[in-house]
Amino acid sequence: MVLELARPRPIWQIMFSTHHTDVGLLYLVFSLLAMFVGGAMAIALRIELFAPGIQLIEDSMTYNRLFTAHGTTMIFLFLLPSAAAVGNYLVPIMVRYKDMAYPKLNAIAFWMIPPAAALVWLGMADFGWYANPPYSVISAPAPAAEMWIFGLKVLGVSSILSSINFVVTILKCKHPDLSLGKVPLLAWSFLTSSIIVLAAMPTFAAALLMLLTDRLGVSGFFNPAMGGDPIAYSHLFWFTFHPEVYVLVIPAIGMMYEIIPRFSRRPIFSHSSGVAAFIILALVSFASWAHHMFATGMSFTEKTVFMVGTLAAVPASAMHVFNFLATMWNGRIKFATPMMFAVGGIALFFAAGAGGVVNTAMPLDFITHDSYWVVGHFHLFVFGTIAFGTIGFVYYLFPYITGRMYNEKWGVVHFILAFVGACITFFTQHILGLFGMPRRIYDYPEIDSWISMNALISVGAMIILVGMVIFLGNMIYSMAKGKPANLEDPFGLGGKYYYPFAQRNPQHGEGGY
Amino acid sequence: MSKIFHLSIIIATLFIIPTISLAFAAETAGEYIDRKAEIWNLFFRMMTVAFVVGGVIAGTMVWQVWRFRESNPNSKPTEYEEKGEF
Numbered sequence: 001m002v003l004e005l006a007r008p009r010p011i012w013q014i015m016f017s018t019h020h021t022d023v024g025l026l027y028l029v030f031s032l033l034a035m036f037v038g039g040a041m042a043i044a045l046r047i048e049l050f051a052p053g054i055q056l057i058e059d060s061m062t063y064n065r066l067f068t069a070h071g072t073t074m075i076f077l078f079l080l081p082s083a084a085a086v087g088n089y090l091v092p093i094m095v096r097y098k099d100m101a102y103p104k105l106n107a108i109a110f111w112m113i114p115p116a117a118a119l120v121w122l123g124m125a126d127f128g129w130y131a132n133p134p135y136s137v138i139s140a141p142a143p144a145a146e147m148w149i150f151g152l153k154v155l156g157v158s159s160i161l162s163s164i165n166f167v168v169t170i171l172k173c174k175h176p177d178l179s180l181g182k183v184p185l186l187a188w189s190f191l192t193s194s195i196i197v198l199a200a201m202p203t204f205a206a207a208l209l210m211l212l213t214d215r216l217g218v219s220g221f222f223n224p225a226m227g228g229d230p231i232a233y234s235h236l237f238w239f240t241f242h243p244e245v246y247v248l249v250i251p252a253i254g255m256m257y258e259i260i261p262r263f264s265r266r267p268i269f270s271h272s273s274g275v276a277a278f279i280i281l282a283l284v285s286f287a288s289w290a291h292h293m294f295a296t297g298m299s300f301t302e303k304t305v306f307m308v309g310t311l312a313a314v315p316a317s318a319m320h321v322f323n324f325l326a327t328m329w330n331g332r333i334k335f336a337t338p339m340m341f342a343v344g345g346i347a348l349f350f351a352a353g354a355g356g357v358v359n360t361a362m363p364l365d366f367i368t369h370d371s372y373w374v375v376g377h378f379h380l381f382v383f384g385t386i387a388f389g390t391i392g393f394v395y396y397l398f399p400y401i402t403g404r405m406y407n408e409k410w411g412v413v414h415f416i417l418a419f420v421g422a423c424i425t426f427f428t429q430h431i432l433g434l435f436g437m438p439r440r441i442y443d444y445p446e447i448d449s450w451i452s453m454n455a456l457i458s459v460g461a462m463i464i465l466v467g468m469v470i471f472l473g474n475m476i477y478s479m480a481k482g483k484p485a486n487l488e489d490p491f492g493l494g495g496k497y498y499y500p501f502a503q504r505n506p507q508h509g510e511g512g513y
Numbered sequence: 514m515s516k517i518f519h520l521s522i523i524i525a526t527l528f529i530i531p532t533i534s535l536a537f538a539a540e541t542a543g544e545y546i547d548r549k550a551e552i553w554n555l556f557f558r559m560m561t562v563a564f565v566v567g568g569v570i571a572g573t574m575v576w577q578v579w580r581f582r583e584s585n586p587n588s589k590p591t592e593y594e595e596k597g598e599f
Contacts, residue, residue, distance in 0.1 A: 264581070265591045267598060325573060332591050334583045343578060350570055354563045363552045364559065494594055 018103035024088030025401065026110050028394070031082035034117065035387075038073035039468055041066050046461040049454050052446050060442040064126040065144070067440070071129030072148070075248070076155045077117050079382065082390045083251040084110075084162050087190045089397060090258075091166060094187040095174035100165050109161040116154035123147025128440060130237060133222035133230040137214045149212050156205050163194035163201075185274045189254025192278040193247045196285055200247075204240035207233060231296050238289035246285040246313075249349075249381065250278060252389030253320050256342045259396055260324050262493055263339035264331030269323050277319035284312040294365045303362050310360035317353050321346060336491050337411030341392025344419045348384030352377060355430060370440075373433025380426040383464075388418070391471070398475070399490035404482030410474040417467030424460030428453050527558070 014022050045067055047056045057063045088106070092099055100106045125148035127136040136145060170191045174183065183191075211233065213219040220226025222233045261268045268274065287309030294303055324346050333339065355377040358364045368374060398406050432453040437444060444450055489497070582588065 265594050267593060321570070325570075325577065328577050328581060330591065331581050332583050332588050332594070333578070333581050335578075343574070347571060347574060350567060354567055357563070358556070358559065361555075361559065364556050367552060367556060495598070 016107075018099075018107045020088045020092050020100045020103065020106065023100075023103075023106050023110050024085045027081045027085035027088060028397075028401075030110075030113060030117075031078050031085055032394070034073050034077035034081065036468070036472065037121070038070050038078055039465065041070035041073065043461060043465055045070065046458040048442070049444070050458040051451060051455065052444055054443075057442075061126055063442040064128070064440075065124040068125050068128050068148070069120060072120050072152075073117075074382065075129065075244075076152070077113065077120070079248050079386055079390070080155075080159060081110075081113060082394075083190075083193070083248065086186075086251065086255060086390070086393055086397070087166055089400075091169055091187050091190055092173075094184045095170055096178060097169060097173040097175070101168040101173050102165050105161050106165050109158045109165065112154050112158040112161075116151040116158070119147040119151030119154070123151070130234075131211060133211065133214070133228075133233045134224055136211060137223045137228075137230075138225070140215075142215070145215060146212070149208050149215075153205065153208055156201050156208070159197050160201055163197040166190045166194040167198070181272070181275075185257035185268065185271060185278075186251075186254040188275050188278055189250045189257070192282040193250040196243045196247050196250075196282050199286070200240045200243040203236055207236035207240075210236075231293065234293050234296070235290065238292045239286075242289040242292065243282075243285035245378075245381065246281050248386045250281060252345070252386040253278075253349075255389045255393040255396075256324065256345060259338050259342040259392060260327050262495065262497070263334050263336060263342075263491070264328045265334075265493060265495065266327055266331045269326035269329075273319050274323055277316040277323070280316040280319075281313060284309060284316065287312060288360070291360045291365070294362055295369045307360050307362050311357065314353065314357065317349070321350055334491065334493060336395075337406070337408060337415055338392040338396040338491075340412065340415040341388045341395065341418075344415060345385050345388030345392065348380055348388065348419075348422060351427075352380035352384055355380065368433055370438055371433035372429045372437045372439055375439050376426045376429030376433060379429065380422070384422045384426060388422075391418070394475075398478070399485035399487065402479045402482070403485055403487065404478055405485045405490060406478040406482060407474050410470055414467045414471045414474065417463050417470070421460045421463030421465075421467060424463065425457050426460075428457050428460065432457070 014025060017023070044056060045063070048054075048063060057066065088100065123144040123146075125131070125140060125144040127140045127145065127148075131140075131145070131148065170183065170187055171180075174180075210219065210221040214221055214223050214228070220228040222228045222230050224230065257268060257274060288306055290298065290302060290306040291310045294306075328343075335343075355373070359368055359374065359377060368377075395406060395411055398404075432450065433439075435447075435449050435453065437450050437453075444454070486492075489495075579585070580587070
């Protein structure tokens with residue numbers, strides 16, 4: 001894969017390749033494209049909310065379409081494919097196998113994503129990424145809603161195919177000398193997150209089918225006018241998508257497990273506790289979905305069960321954080337850009353987790369429910385933890401993919417802007433929620449505290465935007481003009497790496513990469 | 514062992530029992546207003562604990578970053594560097 005620029009190939013060779021590094025590259029390029037598309041939508045939303053009244057977006061319907069596409073894009077088209085990119089690059093190498101277990105299936109799983117993205121982006125549904133009934137059943141305009149439903153169906157099938165491939169590659173194709181106990185934690189993270197996908201996704205597939213038939217008028221599962229129950233959809237949705245949070249965060253933690261020991265120049269403090277924490281997180285991810293619905297009139301017993309189930313994730317998350325801290329202890333840490341993003345990601349992960357404890361404590365949930373607190377909380381997770389881990393890993397993989405080094409100084413500037421921007425934006429959103437501002441609103445009354453905090457949040461988002469533009473410029477410039485990387489040790493750390501370039505790609509012909 | 518037991522009792526008294534009673538209150542209309550003040554009280558107590566714990570963890574992390582950075586004059590090669598085992 002490496003040195004594509006030094007030994008260029010026709011682009012169709014990469015597009016129609018089934019080799020895991022080529023599919024990984026396709027996943028990576030597409031996910032970064034989706035990140036910038038989704039990010040542009042987020043900036044439009046923040047400009048609109050900068051002050052009360054109309055700023056940029058003329059009507060609430062357009063605003064709703066944009067925030068639906070933003071959420072769907074970031075979760076399904078950026079975060080999931082970017083994790084798949086990293087898994088494709090490294091999992092076969094880590095389990096010492098020549099490729100993914102089913103290479104063609106792997107390529108098919110990727111090529112299902114662009115058509116699904118087209119359905120989502122061209123349709124522009126307006127019911128939020130939850131598609132909450134009864135609005136999504138009764139009033140959401142067609143064909144946007146149908147396009148979103150079909151798009152998500154296709155993305156769900158893609159996730160399942162990809163997950164089957166990871167599970168089989170890790171469990172059945174690993175080298176006979178490599179016991180599961182010695183499989184690196186990054187590969188473990190893909191094993192556990194793939195199992196979660198396989199267990200959770202069919203439920204959402206069923207919910208989407210029921211939603212579609214409800215919209216067609218042939219059923220009334222979620223339509224109160226036909227005796228249906230909209231809350232049932234919420235249960236089905238969150239049964240899939242609370243575990244999905246862990247599907248996103250577990251690979252990001254796995255990426256940190258790859259970066260932190262490498263840049264601390266010490267082995268991971270406890271491999272077994274990392275594995276145990278992954279397994280515990282995978283299990284408890286299915287014991288917490290209903291904490292999203294404490295305000296829907298659930299019984300006390302149900303709420304207690306799901307509160308305890310959610311809090312069970314705290315010890316496992318703490319195991320990861322302490323594992324990272326113990327690994328860094330007594331190390332000789334090189335703060336290159338990947339390490340900065342990893343350490344910044346841990347700090348924000350801890351902060352996001354603390355906010356999550358408030359959400360799940362039953363009485364406190366009534367304060368924060370449906371407010372901007374929740375927006376701040378999950379953005380701190382998905383951007384501050386998952387995107388930080390992913391972006392750090394993109395920097396880490398960059399020399400292996402291109403054969404060149406990125407500009408370190410601009411990488412550091414990117415990190416500082418991303419970290420400061422994330423703190424300003426998402427911490428302020430928490431406070432704004434406590435001041436009573438509801439989420440999912442297009443405009444808001446002229447309350448002084450709301451105006452000042454919304455302006456501050458928008459400024460924070462702009463800081464993140466500047467950082468992302470620098471990131472893009474750095475990647476493009478360094479691909480063409482960056483210094484050639486020492487592929488044996490691009491970061492000057494010593495130690496043993498997993499070398500993506502060592503994996504022979506048949507399309508590179510004689511002489512390897 | 515006894516310290517852990519006592520600590521568990523304190524945590525239970527501080528958080529779990531009020532949480533349960535307040536959750537019941539959320540379903541009892543007559544107690545709603547008074548309990549709302551208590552909920553905010555619990556919120557601030559939990560936030561105090563969260564900020565203290567968060568401060569300790571964040572402080573540890575900042576200190577680690579400062580102390581174990583490569584450029585620190587006291588920094589020395591780790592025992593694993595020569596063998597390349599990391």
